[in-house]
Amino acid sequence: MSTLAIEITSERTALVSGAGDEKVELSAENGQSIHAVIAQFSRQHSADAGSPVEVTVQEAGRSRQLTVAPDGKVAQSLPTGPIPAPADTPQPRPDHPVEEPVTMAVTPLDDSPPAGGVDTHARPARVARTPTSTSVLAAPEIPVGSQEPARTGLRGRLNTILNLRIVPKPESAEMRQRAAIASITGPLPGFSIVTIANPKGGVGKTPLAVGLNAIIAEHRGAATTVCVDVADVGGSLADRVSIPPRDGHDVLSLIAAEAAEPGSIRPSALSQYLTRQPGGDDIVAGNNGAHGSSLGYDDTHAAAQILSQHREILIADTGNNRLADSWQWATSRANVLLVPVPLRRDAAAAAHRMLLDLTATAGPAMMARTIVVITDGPGDAPMVEIDAVDAFLDAGVHSVARMPFEPLFASGERISPSKLRRSTTEALTVVAATVIDLIAHAAD
Known part of the structure; x- marks a missing residue:
């Protein structure tokens, strides 16, 4: 199998090694993205060679491995041999052993876990270590x-x-x-849904939703993301954000307004139902029960349809009832599924059963877009971590990340992002980057 090493050098250019004696420079023109140009070049190279081509794409210190077949089909893959690298790319030093190859894994903060940092566990199931391969777990250049x-x-x-x-x-x-x-801050293919789910209560779904929403808005800009409480009744999102919503600023009011006058929810009218937070992130409160009914499947879909006209990302904060129609909608429509899991055996077991059930319904593709976030907290049982991480990775989840303990998350008080520990903000940034990468590359 032939190989190509492609380094993206700017938003419009890339450098190809392995296509001949000299490097080939690719350039995106006429409104094309450089990723589209790379895909076109790789398909043509595979067709000319008459055999699959293993392509390594390096961008901003991250690597992805793809296998391109002569018929033009592209699949993410692990390398079958050493990954070729451009001559001017720094190679791993001998005193830094190369880790096991991983496809689309979260990058940890250090080779040895720093105090309060992010420690990422990720590996393909039953793949032997390949000492000569480059791992994306290594620090990016x-x-x-x-x-x-x-x-x-x-x-x-x-x-x-x-x-x-x-x-x-x-x-x-x-x-x-x-x-x-x-x-x-990278480009996204369109409106995307990030669902945060674990049927066990008190595992940190809402704090993770609030923190992720704030981090994405901080770096992508205000009015790019919105967090919606999609619990059937009685979600806690409104009780955890910095600025609480006023009466009528909720998901059912938003749906009712659009139903009464289709097309009336324009940007100027949207603020009547959203609550802007200090960092520019928006939230939509859930169903407080005053309407006398639970949030249904069609209700949740209608709210997403409205918000898709105004935002890039919807973060769905789910409840604990797996039988609720709104829960079913949020998990089945998720472009990325985030599963917070404290180091408690009951929470890990509940999440594992949930993922197995979702896979049985939606197929193995569900695991490929799932990120498990192990969260530290009082009462943790560290011996649970190894079993839990192994179980999730063996089930095929995309990656397993680790969050440090955050007192503000555990307190039950309102969450002001500016008061979060630095280690928490750094960890949320890595998780947000993994979410965006997963969305962006799903269409590749």
């Missing part, structure tokens, strides 16, 4: 042209005190955060 001085850590302090312009180390947490932010 400094993207081409990214020479901004360090702002955190020892180098950041030296820059501030001595007015220097020292750049961060390629393997530093700051560079990984920059890569994550770059992913969050």
Whole structure:
């Protein structure tokens, strides 16, 4: 099987190695994206070769492996041998062993888990280690042209005190955060739904929804994302956000207004039903029971249809009732499924059963768009983590990330993103980047 190594050097250009003796420069023109140009080039190369081609795409320190067949079909894959790299790409140092190859995994903050950082577990099921392969779990290199001085850590302090312009180390947490932010701000194919679900109560669904909504809005801009409480009755989203919604700012009122006058919910009218938070993120409160009915399947779909005209991402904060119609809609329509799991055996078991049931209904593709988020908290049983992570990865989930303990999440009080611990914000940024990457590359 022939191989291609493609490095995206800018929004419009890419450099190809392996297509001949010399490198080939690709250029996106006439409104095309560079990803479309890469796909077209890879398909043509495979057709000319008459055999599948293994393609490694490097972008902003991240790598993806694809297999392109002569008939034009593209599938994500693991490399069958060493991944070719451009000659000017820094290679892993001998004292940093290369990790097991992983497709579309979250990047951890360090080779050894830092205090309060993100520790990511991800691997394909039953794949032997390949010491000569490059892993996306390794620290990403400094993207081409990214020479901004360090702002955190020892180098950041030296820059501030001595007015220097020292750049961060390629393997530093700051560079990984920059890569994550770059992913969050990247293009999306269209309106997407991110569902946060675990049928066990008290596992942190709503805090994760609030935090993720705030992080995406911070980096993509205000009015790009909206978090909706889709619990059938009595969700807690309105009780956890910084600015509580006023009466009438809820999902059923939004649906009723559109039903009474179709097409009336224009941008100027949308603010009557959304509640803007300090960071520019919006929320729609759930059904408080005053309407005398639960939120149904058609109700949830109607709300999403309205919001899809005004926002890029809808984050669905689900309830605990797996039989509720709104829960069924949110999980079946999810482009990405986020599953928070505390280190308690009951919470892990409930999430695992939920995922197995969803897979039985929707097929294995459900696992490929699922991210499990292990959350720290009081009363954790650390011995549960190994069993839980193994069970989720063996089931085929996309990746398993880890969140540090956040007192504000656990307190039950209103969540102000500016008061979150730095480690929590960093972890949420990595999770948000993984969500955006999963959405963006689903159409590849």
